[in-house]
Every structure is written in structure tokens, then in C-alpha cells.
Amino acid sequence: MPDQTANNQGATHYNGSPRPVLEVADLHVTFKTEGGLVPAVSGIDFSVAPGKTLAIVGESGSGKSVSSAAVMGLLPPNAEVTGEVLLDGRELIGLSSEELRRIRGNDIALVFQDALSALNPYYSVGWQVAEAYRLHHDVSKKEALKRAVRMLDLVGIPSAEQRAKAYPHEFSGGMRQRVVIAMALVNDPKVLIADEPTTALDVTVQAQIMRLLEDVQAEFGTALVLISHDLGVVAEVADDVLVMYAGRAAERGSVKDLFHRAAHPYSLGLLGAMPRVDLPPRPRLATIPGSPPSPGSITTGCPFQPRCAYAHLVGERCITERPELTPRPGEGYHEAACHLGRRPEVML
């Protein structure tokens, strides 16, 4: 049995590295709405090994949050999910709601972007962390609260015992995000999905939270899926990166592949558009013209074609034929979905 899953063709991972704990293959998510079908995610693959960090980057609407919600089984009923989501080799898609409930928060946990709205305003933070523990452990409320206080202490809430009685609004943004992380970690999950965990926070607090996540990973060997649009954060913490565009993978590879050998014009565009704090200002930032397409609006050819500065070098093919992920030079499994055979150069 285990061999079968390890050979799963979609869930690529490199030889030699530990076996992935989460493998997602050919994931499709389609929403049935009044305006028709919305193909939010159209076939993505990724995997992450214990103690490793996979970053998913991409612009607004590219399907990052939908993918993570699909993995957690948290999508609304109008979403149709197909593909494979293997947690330690066990298929999650198609599980009964009770079986899924047992896995959620226990084996896979989620950290949201906005910690204030992610916490229930009416219950104390200690209660909320304890609830997460009680949902998966048959313990008394008192024991659960003790465990919660220990977790709050672990994530760096000062005088956790007293602060556990406080309500979310009595915390600062950074402290709230710590609470949410404590809640996610209270059951020692194998996989932690963090959806823009620091986007709502100030940089100094962001640095604290990212360090906390790294420490947690080092200590518990948690696999981290980090969803972010901040390439700076990604460069600092990720081992592997998946770049999404319009619900598809544009490029994936190790963090060095992405930042030093970007093979997809979109990845390159993102890097060029990013202002840098560590370098003197450039005369102009590189831009990608236009804006991301709405899901399903581009049905043939390369979804990036209308904005791509290299399409004219390739010609018709970009309009008629959808590029598949193909191997690129790099460390291990660097792949990009682009017809352009060679590496694109920076163009302004």
C-alpha cells in the first residue's frame, strides 16, 4: 500500500528528502454559482514533507485560499472538489463529515490571515484554545484549559495563565495571531496551513510571528504550507515554492530555483515588480500590464498570455495550446508551464 501512494505521479517530491506528509494531486475546485460555473482551481499538485515549508504564492484570486480550504474540506456546499488529497497516504476527499471532523484541527490545522475575525469575540482565548483540544481529546475542561495555557505560554503570550481569561479584543494583532497559532498547534498537527498569517500585521510583529512558526517547526517537525503574496517572506522561510496563476500552477521548484532561476514570465514579473527595501530605488519598477483574469475567462492557450511580454516570441502557440508544467534546470524538480523554451530575461 505505502508504495502505491509514494509512486503517485502527481505528488512529486525529490528523491532523498523525507516522504511527504501531505500530497495533493490534480486538485480541481469548481463553484456552482448563479452566474455559472467558476473554475477557481484547475488542477494543481503539491506536496510537503515533515519539517519542510512549501510556499504558495500568487496574486489575489489565483486560488490559494480555495486550495487550502479544499485540503481542509472546508469549502461551502456549492464547491465541487476532485483530485487527490493524501494525508500520510490516506485519501481525504470523499471522507464522511465525521471522519473529516476528526482530522481537522487534529492532523491538519489552519491559521487564518485576520486573527481578530478568526477568533470568536464572545469566548476567552483560553476557552477557545481549550475547545480545540477537547474536540479531539477526551479530557476534562480543567485539563484542557491547562493544556491551553501551556500552548499560549509556548507561543510567547506573557503571563499566559491570566491572559487566558482575556477576550480576543483585549489583545494586540500580533498577540491574537499567536493565540490562533496556539489553537492550531494544540493537538500537535502534522500539517499546518497558514493562509497569509502575517499580512494583517506590522513588519516588526510579522518578524516575531515568522520566527515563532520556524521555532515550532523545528521543535515539532510540523509540515508548513505557507500561503503568501509577499515574496520577501517566502524567500526567507520557504523550502519549496508553488507559483499560482488563475487557478493553475505557473511554476514550482525550490526557493532558489524560483528566486535565482525563475523560468516563467509571470514569476519573473512578480520579482521585477517588487520594490526592495535593501536596494536603492530603481528608475522604474518592472510591471505586468493589465490585471489577473477572473476564473474561467481564459479557456484556451496560456492563461497568462494577455499580459505576457514574451508571448510574441513564441507566437500562436500561446493562444492555442495550454502549456503544461515541464522540467527546467535547477535543484531537483524545477518546473514551469510556459512554451518559451529558454529562460526569460528581465524586460522593462
Added chain:
Amino acid sequence: MPDLLWFVLRRLFATVLVMLALSLAVYLIFYALPADPARLACGKPCTPDRLEQARHFMQLDQSVIQQYLAFLKGIFAGRTFGEGAAAVQCNAPCFGYSFPLARPVTTLIVDRLPVTLSIAIGAAVLWLLLGVTLGVGAALKRGKLFDRLAVGFALIGIATPSFLLGLLAILVFGFWLNMVPVNGYVPLTESPVDWAWHLITPWLVLATIQAAAYIRLTRAQMLEEMNLDHITTARAKGAGERRVVAVHGLRGVLVPIVTIFGLDLGALLGGAILTEKVFSMQGLGELLISAVGQLDVAVVVGVTLFSAFLVILANLVVDVVHGVLDPRVGHA
């Protein structure tokens, strides 16, 4: 908590001021009316002499301000109308004396209160249960048959006048089906079963009318609440759907519901006028209506003040309960 005590004290003090202003206003309004209560009291063959006597006895020959001051004094010291053997005593706290009914207003209110309380509280419990259950159900089954039925029921409740629904209920259940008594009130202390049996129709009628607003409010709040991020968090933690609704969803709906409920109940305790009339129950509302007809200023002032007090009190309770229920109140 001492802060809370201060708040309550300050609000109570403000309440007293409001009541003073209100009672003065009622006095002035009745003074300005062309009708003369003394003429009603004086009887059929009314000589100018007897009218003058009645006027003096009822202390209507004084200026409106003097009458008002006498009323205020009566609250603390009691009042005596007339002299000698015919004198009428109204003990402190005297909120006025009803000559047409020949009783102190305080006694009248105390007598009538149980009826109104019985109607109001019973109906309130019913409509709260009905409104919240149907509202939550409708929200969870949004767009399904249950939702449509609940929303339709709410529409009927909102659109139908209470007296019409009351008369219909009496007609159908009382006369045609002969299931329930059509009028009258039996004190709880006399026979709890008869008490409830006589009240069941007014309860149902009032509850149907009121539940409508609660269904709509609960449904809207619940829909909003279930879309919040913390509900997704609860699911992501591994909470089952039932727990998500009961522990996380309903908790947020509680605050607005309790607020409205407190205010509605406060208003209703002042007298469910139409319901009492339709079901011939001698409650506060009925007392007020007949007093207005008889130009019985004392009763009008007394009942108005009492109802106003209940409404203000309900507001105060709601504010305090809101502060207790919602930990965010009081933080910027």
C-alpha cells in the same frame, strides 16, 4: 463593578427626572382639555353649588401647578381629600386617587398588574421560543421549504393587526371549536390550570404577532453570523456542525435578540391594550383606556408613569445585560 453601580445609580437618577417631566406633561395636557372631571363626578342633576363642592373636594379648584405639587407631596406624605367624616385618605406613597373608581391609584395598579404580567410574560416566553427556533431553522435551511414557510409565517404575523387575529382566534377556538374559554381571567393562585387555560389564546395571539419580528431578526443575524470567519475557525478546529451552530453561531445572535426582547417586554408590561380589550381581561391597559374615557387624571398619570418606568427600567436592564453578554462593550 463599582463603575457599574455608579452607572446604574446615575441612570436611576435620570429616570426620576424623566418621570417628573412626564407627569407634569400629563397634568398640563389634561388641564388644557375643555372637559371637566368634576362635572362627571357631580352626578346627573348637577347644581352649580354641588359642582363647586365636588371641585373643591377633588382639589380641582387649585391651579395646575398647585395640583401637581400636591401630587408630588402625596408620593412622600400621602394625601387627604375633603374634611371630616367624608374625608378620603390616600396613604403614602400616594400616586393619586381615582374618584370614579373610589380607590387609590396604587391599589388599582397593584390589583391589575398580575393580569398584565400573566399575559405579557407568558406570551413573551412563547414568542421568544417560537421566534428564535424558527429564525435559526430558517437561516440554516436558507432557501429551502422550511425557510419559506417561516418567512411566510413572519409576514402574516407582521401584516395582521392583533385585534383581528384575537377576534379570529376567539371565533374559531372559542365559539366554533369550543375548545377554550373566550374571556375572563383566573388568578394563578386560585387555579394554575384554569389560569393557563384562560390565557392560552391571548398568549398565542400575542406570540404570533411578536414572533414575526423575532423570526426575521434571528434569521438575518444568524445568516450573518454563520458567514463570519470565526465560524470557519470552529469548523477548522474540528467542531461538528451542530456544535458550530449551537456554541459559536447562536452566541453572537444572543446579544441583539436579548436587547430587543428586553425592550419589547418592558413595553408590553405597561399593558397589552388591544389584547386585554379583545379578551376582556382587566389589566393595566384596560384600566388606562377606561380612565381616559372618564377623564380620570389620577389613573392616567399613575398608569402612564408606571408604564414609562417599566420601559426605562427595561432599557437599563438591557444596557447592563448587553455589557455582560458582549465582552467587547466598553472597549474602544
Added chain:
Amino acid sequence: MSTDELLHLKDVKKYFGLRGAPWRKAGAVKAVDGVNFVVRRGETVGLVGESGSGKSTLARVATRLLDPTAGTVEIGGQDVTRVRGRKLRPVRRKIQMVFQDPQASLNPRQSVGTILTTPFRAQGIRPTRAQLVELLRQVGLSEEHLERYPHEFSGGQRQRIGIARALAVKPDLLVCDEPVSALDVSVQAQVLNLLADLRDDLGLSYVLVAHDLAVVRQVANRLAVMYLGTIVEEGPAAEVYSAPAHPYTRALLSAVPVPEPGAKRDRIVLTGDVPTPIDPPSGCPFRTRCYKAEDVCATVRPVLEPVAGGEHRVACYFPESPADLSSPPLSERTP
């Protein structure tokens, strides 16, 4: 009183009264607490600082959208602190504001043409169609967009419309409050380039409020750093970025992640949170999180003083000197 000074804020304070539960005692949020701030013609001043440091409040006071609690606001050399109503018209011609959320700041029921007409009307002018088209052209849109409604545009295009609206009265100074923080990176770059182009073409000056230090570095030539309602450091952008003198600025800059895998940086991870602006610390507002704090820091608030005699000024008793910056990492130092 040189007319080169487009904006001059003198010792401006803005306090907000707090409304809590009726039985809790009220306080005041000292959102801006004694700020002196000058913008000269041709400058792009970046105003940075963490959430709640008072950047937006300062911007609103500067554009006369909020009345200051104390201090004076001079626009174009004229004291306009108490100017109100119709008299404000000529002031609005000189200074305009662009808001963060392009979605919320445009009326969804008005066409782009109507939106762009409003600022003219406020000045008592009826614009010609050619004038409106010219505005659109300046921000990279075209005539065909005039009849469309905000929802038909992408976020970046909406922000362009917001900028066009601000440009309608030909202001000298544009105060942009987080103009790109709601936008995706690729779109953000378009808008930043547009701001730079407008500066070159129209000779505009900017105050650019942002929490993203990289964005500010790209466009600002002067920088002011706010902390708890005060400016703790200001100076030529290049100088402040390369040699931050205030410990807070230094920590802030070191915390910005850079897209360079494996880059080793001396990160100063600050401990603790920003104190509440209702009850800021005595003396230096940063002392509760500062890795250099000494007893004297708790006494009197340090004032802005020149670093090495230049334009660069810092409010700190123990400013960093360029020599400190090359010293070994301070990363784990705590207060």
C-alpha cells in the same frame, strides 16, 4: 514664509475622545501628539510607521479633513487651521487626498465622468469633456472609460480613477494614504510608476503614507518615521534607509523581509507590542521596546535633533551612528 513650503504643520496634535460603555471612564487617544512637518515643492515625503502610529490622522489633519486639537496647519504659506466651509475651496485646490481603498472611496452609482466632475463642481467650475478625457489620459486610462462605473474596473484601475479625481483641480500636493496597499504586487508597481510619472510631468509633490517601507523607498526622496503619534526620525530617504539613526527605524528596516533566499541579515526582532496611544510611556515613546533604553529615556521626550549637522534629524538620546550599524548583530538584545 517661502512659497516653496507647500505644507507646514506646526506642533500639531490630534486627540480623539474615547467612547466606551457608559459606566467606564473615558479617555483620549493621542493619535498625533506634537508633530512638526514640512513639505517643500518637488518633494516626495514618505510617512511610515506601524499601524496606529497616527499616519492617516496626520494626513487628514494636513488636508483639513480633520481639525487639529492643537497646533497650526499652513498650506502654501497661509495659516488655514481655522478656515472652513466655502473659504476652504482655494485650499483644496492646492492639496488633495488619495485614499487607500479604491473600492470604498468611489461612489458605485456614479459613472467615472460624474466622479471626475465632482471636484470641478466643488470649485464652481463646469469641466469640458476634453478636460475629463485629459485627466483620464494622465492616469493611463482613455475616453472610453468615461461612461463606465467603478465596478467595471479592476482594483488598480479604480485607484487610477481616485488619482485622476485628485488631479482634477491641479493641486500642488497630493497626500496619498496607503495608495497601493490594497493592490497586488504587479498592479502596485503600475500605480507606483504612475505616481513617479506624474511627478515628472506635472511637477507634483507627494506625501506618501504607507506601512510598506519598500514601497516608500522606491518613490520617496524624504522620509519621516512615526511612532505613537510622534515623528521619531526624518531626513533624506537615501540617508535614513542606509544609515537609520533611531533604534526604532533600524529595527523596522531590519524586519522587512527581502526576496533573497538565504540572505543573512542582522535582524532586530523587537519584543512586546506598541503601547496604547491612550496612555503612552513617559519620556521617549519607544523606550518600552528599545534595546538601547537607559534611565534618562523615561524622563523627558527627546526632540528631533540633527544627526551630523545635516537635514537628517532624530529624536533619541542614544542614536545609532553609522559605525554601530556595522557592528555584530544585535538581534537578541531586549529592553
